[in-house]
Amino acid sequence: MSHIRGRFHKKAGELVTEYTASIPFDWRLYRHDIGGSVAHARMLAKQGIISQEEAEIITQGLAAIGEEIDQGKFQFKPELEDIHMNIEARLIEKVGEVGGKLHTARSRNDQVALDLRLFAKEAIAETLVKLRDFQQALINLAEANKGVVMPGYTHLQPAQPVLLAHHLLAYFEMLQRDIDRFGDCLKRTDVMPLGSGAIGGVAYSIDRDFLARELGFSRVSQNSIDAVSDRDFVVEYEAAASLCMMHLSRLAEEIILWSSAEFDFIELDEAYATGSSIMPQKKNPDVAELVRGKTGRVYGKLMALLTTMKALPLSYNRDMQEDKEGFFDTVDTLLSTLEVFTGMVKTLRVKAENMGLRVKQGYILATDLADYLVKKGESFRTAHNIVARLVSYAAEKGKSFSEISLAEYKEFSSLFEEDIYSVNAESSIAARDVIGGTAPGQVDRALAAAKKIIGDFRGGK
Ligand code: ARG
Numbered sequence: 001m002s003h004i005r006g007r008f009h010k011k012a013g014e015l016v017t018e019y020t021a022s023i024p025f026d027w028r029l030y031r032h033d034i035g036g037s038v039a040h041a042r043m044l045a046k047q048g049i050i051s052q053e054e055a056e057i058i059t060q061g062l063a064a065i066g067e068e069i070d071q072g073k074f075q076f077k078p079e080l081e082d083i084h085m086n087i088e089a090r091l092i093e094k095v096g097e098v099g100g101k102l103h104t105a106r107s108r109n110d111q112v113a114l115d116l117r118l119f120a121k122e123a124i125a126e127t128l129v130k131l132r133d134f135q136q137a138l139i140n141l142a143e144a145n146k147g148v149v150m151p152g153y154t155h156l157q158p159a160q161p162v163l164l165a166h167h168l169l170a171y172f173e174m175l176q177r178d179i180d181r182f183g184d185c186l187k188r189t190d191v192m193p194l195g196s197g198a199i200g201g202v203a204y205s206i207d208r209d210f211l212a213r214e215l216g217f218s219r220v221s222q223n224s225i226d227a228v229s230d231r232d233f234v235v236e237y238e239a240a241a242s243l244c245m246m247h248l249s250r251l252a253e254e255i256i257l258w259s260s261a262e263f264d265f266i267e268l269d270e271a272y273a274t275g276s277s278i279m280p281q282k283k284n285p286d287v288a289e290l291v292r293g294k295t296g297r298v299y300g301k302l303m304a305l306l307t308t309m310k311a312l313p314l315s316y317n318r319d320m321q322e323d324k325e326g327f328f329d330t331v332d333t334l335l336s337t338l339e340v341f342t343g344m345v346k347t348l349r350v351k352a353e354n355m356g357l358r359v360k361q362g363y364i365l366a367t368d369l370a371d372y373l374v375k376k377g378e379s380f381r382t383a384h385n386i387v388a389r390l391v392s393y394a395a396e397k398g399k400s401f402s403e404i405s406l407a408e409y410k411e412f413s414s415l416f417e418e419d420i421y422s423v424n425a426e427s428s429i430a431a432r433d434v435i436g437g438t439a440p441g442q443v444d445r446a447l448a449a450a451k452k453i454i455g456d457f458r459g460g461k
Contacts, residue, residue, distance in 0.1 A: 021078040022321050027069075028328060029083050032118035034066045036111065037087070039214035040194065041102055049204055050101050058102050061095040062087070082321075083115075084108050105206050107198035109228040109316040116323070118215065120189045120233055123331045124182050130338035131179050131244070132457050135172050137345040139450050142168040142443075149425050150265065150355040151364055152438075158364045161425040164355065165447065166438040172450050174247040181240040189233040192217035196224035199315045229315035231305065234327050238302040241334045245295040248341060252291035255348070259285050264354050269347035272340075287344050294333050301326035359425045363391045365401060368428045369420070376415040386413050 038059050045055035065087055068074040080086045085108075091099035142165035152162035192212040195202060201224045208220045221227035258265035259273075268285055276282035308322045366387050373383035390412050394404055402421060409416035433439035436446075 017079050017081075020081065020318075022082045022324065023076050023078055023080065023086055025325050025328065026083045026112075026115075026321075027076055027086070029115040029119055029324075030069045030087065031066065032115040033083050033087055033111070034062050035118065036114045036194065036215065037062055037102055039211055040106060042214065043207055043210050044101075044104060046210065047205055047207055049104060049206070054098050054101055057095050057098050058091065061091045061099060064094065065090050082108070082112075084111050105197070105202040105204040106194065107196075107202075107228075109198050110193050110196040110224075113193040113196070113228055113230070114215075116231075116327075117189055117191065117193065117217075117233065120237060120327075121186065121216075123237065123335075124186045124189065126335060127182050127241075127331075127338070128179060130335055130342070131175055131182070132454060134338055134342045134345070135175050135450070136454055137342045138168050138172050138175075139447065139454065141345055141348075141350070142172075142447060145350050145352065146443075147440075148350060148352040148355060149359055149429060151358050158358070158362055160367055160432075161359045161364055161428050162438040163429060163440065163443050164350065164352075166443050169443070169446050169450060171247065171251050175244070176453065178240065178244040178247065181243065182237075185233065185236040185240055188236065190218045191227075192220045193227035196221060196227040199228055200224055225315045229312070229317075229320070231309055231320060231323050234323050235302070235305055235309070238298070238305060238327065238330050241330050242295075242299050242302050244334065245291075245298045245337065248337060249292045249295040252288040252341070255288040255344070256285045256292070259283075259288075263358075265351055265358075267349040267351060268344065269349075272344040272347065287340055291337055291341055294337060298330055298333055301330045356425075360400070363394065363401065365423055365425070365428055366391055368423050368431070369401065371431070372420060372423055373413060373415050378413070378415060 041050070041055045041058040041062075044050045045052050050058075065074065068090075074086075074090070076086055077089075080089050088099070088103060091102060093099075145164050148164040149161050150164045150167060151158040152160050152167065192208065192215060194211050194215075195206055195208040212218070212220050255266065255268070257263050259268050268283070268288075270283075272285070272287045273283045274286045276284060304326050305323055308319055312319055369390070370380065370383040370387045373386060374380050378386070390404075390409075393408075393412075394401065397404075401423075406416065406418060406420070409420060429438050430440065433442060435442065
C-alpha cells in the first residue's frame with residue numbers, strides 16, 4: 001500500500017497487510033487487468049486527456065509487464081495489496097512519472113468490476129464448450145448402445161423397461177438447460193462498467209462506448225453506483241454451476257451404482273478407477289465419487305457469496321474482495337469436473353447382457369399386463385388390482401410372468417388370452433410411442449435432434 005499511504009503516518013502491520021491483501025489470488029486477473037488498462041489508455045489519448053506519446057509509453061510498458069508475469073519473472077508484493085496496484089507500481093517503476101497518468105478517470109472500484117467481468121465472460125465461454133463436449137460424449141454412448149434395454153427405476157426399484165439411450169438423453173436435456181442458464185448469465189455479464197469511477201462516474205470527458213467496443217462488450221452499465229457494487233453476475237455463474245454440478249452428481253451416483261458388483265451394468269476404464277490399498281478385489285469409482293463430492297464445495301461457494309453480499313450498503317465495500325476465491329474455485333472445479341467426467345463417459349463399457357437379464361427378472365412388465373387388460377376393455381384401476389394380485393400369486397409360487405399358465409392367468413381375468421405371452425420388454429418399450437417416450441422411433445428422433453443442436457453449436461449458430 002506504500003505509494004498510496006500519503007495521509008497515513010504508520011505503516012500497516014504485517015499481519016494486517018497479509019489479512020487485507022488480495023494479490024495471493026487476484027494475480028490471476030493480470031491479463032484482464034492489463035487488457036482493460038490498455039483500452040483505457042487508448043481511450044484517454046483519443047479523448048485528448050493524455051497525449052498519444054504518453055499512451056504509447058503506457059501500453060508498451062503494460063505489454064512488457066504482461067510478459068514478465070507470463071514468464072514468472074514478476075515480483076508480486078503483498079504490501080501493494082492487489083493486482084491493480086502491483087501492475088501500476090511496476091509501470092511507474094519501468095516508465096517513470098507518465099505511468100502515473102494511467103489511473104486518470106478511473107478507480108480500482110470500476111477497474112476490479114471490469115476485470116472480473118472479463119474473467120467471467122471467458123469462464124462462461126469455456127464452460128459452454130465443455131458442456132457441449134459432455135453432451136457429445138452422451139450422444140456417442142447412446143448411439144453406440146442404441147438397442148440396449150435396461151430397467152428404468154423409480155424409488156430405485158425396477159419400474160419399466162427403457163432404452164439405455166433414452167436414459168442417457170435425459171442427461172442431455174439437463175445439460176441443455178444448464179447451457180441455456182450460462183448463456184443467459186452471459187447476457188448480464190456482458191456489460192462494461194469502466195467510467196463508473198469510485199462511485200459517481202468520472203469528471204473527465206471519456207468515451208465509454210469506445211471502451212466497450214475495444215473490450216468486446218455489447219453494452220455499458222447505466223448506473224455507476226450499481227456498476228461498482230454489483231456482483232450478481234458472479235452469483236449467477238455460481239448458481240448455474242451449482243445446478244450443473246447437481247446434474248453431474250446424479251449421473252455420477254448412477255455410475256457408482258451401476259459399476260458396483262450388485263448392479264454390474266457397466267465397467268469403468270481403469271484410468272477412472274483405483275484399487276484399494278488392502279482389498280485386492282476392489283475397483284473403486286473414485287472419479288465419480290469426487291464429482292459427487294465436489295458438488296458440495298460448489299454449493300458452498302454460492303452460499304458464501306450470497307451471504308457476503310447480503311445487506312451490504314451501497315456501493316463498493318471491501319467485503320466484496322471475498323468474491324474472487326470462491327468464484328475462481330467454482331470455475332476451476334466445474335471445468336475440471338466436466339473434462340474428467342467426459343473422459344469417463346467416453347471410455348466406460350456398457351454390459352448390455354446384464355442390463356437385459358435384469359429386465360427379465362422380477363415383475364417389471366406389470367404395467368404392461370395392466371395395459372393389456374385395459375386394451376381388452378377393463379378399466380385401468382381394476383386392471384391394476386388384478387395384476388397386483390397376480391404379482392403376489394406369482395411371487396408366492398416363485399414364478400415369472402412367462403412361467404404362469406394361461407389357465408392360471410384366467411383365474412385372475414377371463415380377458416387373458418394366448419397373446420399375453422407376447423408381452424415382453426421390447427413390446428413394452430415399443431408401446432411407449434409418444435413424444436418424449438422410450439419407443440425406438442422416438443429415441444431416434446431425440447438423438448437426431450440432439451445431434452443437430454451440437455452440430456449447430458460447432459457450426460457457430
Ligand atoms: N482488491 C480489491 C477487491 O478485490 C480491489 C478494489 C479495491 N478498492 C478499494 N477501494 N479498496 O475488491
